[in-house]
Amino acid sequence: MSAPYPAAPPAPAQKNHPLGLVALITAALGFVFACIPGALILGWILLPLAFVLSIVALCMKGKKLFGVLAIALSVVGTIVGFIVFFTVVAGAVDEAFGGSDVAAVEPAPVTEEDVAEEVEEETAGPVEGSRENPYAIGTTVSDDEWEVTINGVQLGATDAVLAENMVNPSPDEGDEYILVNVTATYIGADTGIAAIDLGFGYVTVDGVTVDGLSTFAVAPDSLDRMAELYNGASITGNLVYAVPSATAADGTVTVRIGMFGDDVFFAAK
Numbered sequence: 001m002s003a004p005y006p007a008a009p010p011a012p013a014q015k016n017h018p019l020g021l022v023a024l025i026t027a028a029l030g031f032v033f034a035c036i037p038g039a040l041i042l043g044w045i046l047l048p049l050a051f052v053l054s055i056v057a058l059c060m061k062g063k064k065l066f067g068v069l070a071i072a073l074s075v076v077g078t079i080v081g082f083i084v085f086f087t088v089v090a091g092a093v094d095e096a097f098g099g100s101d102v103a104a105v106e107p108a109p110v111t112e113e114d115v116a117e118e119v120e121e122e123t124a125g126p127v128e129g130s131r132e133n134p135y136a137i138g139t140t141v142s143d144d145e146w147e148v149t150i151n152g153v154q155l156g157a158t159d160a161v162l163a164e165n166m167v168n169p170s171p172d173e174g175d176e177y178i179l180v181n182v183t184a185t186y187i188g189a190d191t192g193i194a195a196i197d198l199g200f201g202y203v204t205v206d207g208v209t210v211d212g213l214s215t216f217a218v219a220p221d222s223l224d225r226m227a228e229l230y231n232g233a234s235i236t237g238n239l240v241y242a243v244p245s246a247t248a249a250d251g252t253v254t255v256r257i258g259m260f261g262d263d264v265f266f267a268a269k
Helices: 018-034 037-058 065-097 112-123 158-164
Strands: 140-142 146-154 175-186 191-193 198-203 228-230 234-244 252-257 263-267
Touching: 018 037, 018 065, 037 065, 140 252, 146 252, 158 175, 175 198, 175 228, 198 234, 198 263
Parallel strands: none
Antiparallel strands: 140 146, 146 175, 175 234, 191 228, 198 252, 252 263
């Protein structure tokens, strides 16, 4: 009687292809950036790239889990990105073309007192809240929908910012991170979103504007600018900017209320 044939060895367990993991990470980053109005363009670059990588990963040998997850996340991220984009555009259009009540007022006759007041204003120096005469930290500025207060400015905050998130890049040589703590309160009749209605930045002593688009870092206790606020609700948090170290304290922080409002300036120290 002949001996039985030996049993076939078990097939090796399949592993996820590394390309699937790359696609999943790319899709996750794209999803995060797609949720941030100021970084939408990065999301729109990363999400299609993740979709292509995930398709390629599905065609490779190995488990398909990461590739499937990457496809799903890239599709959902694209949808979210369009929602955020159209929300920002709709708010801008409504702010720009919404109806307003404008009344015509007949000019009053000019008196000697008016002339004296104008002369006094011209000789009084720069207007408070201008770059030449910025508001002090702690001052509150407002319109009929928002009240905004700069609570404080933390200079030399590089270590705190780098410790907050491992993906935060180190500032360029000669620069440092600063943190601007802000409180924004909505006082309008409807609802407001700070990302649409408010603008923030920092102006160096040389007149160069630094804003959220030029500083790709996550701030500790960051200001939740995407929160929808009803009347009386407030948000408080930090904004981060990379600025020249040598003159960081001499720059100014800017606040803009309204899509087309003018900047007002706050001293950084």
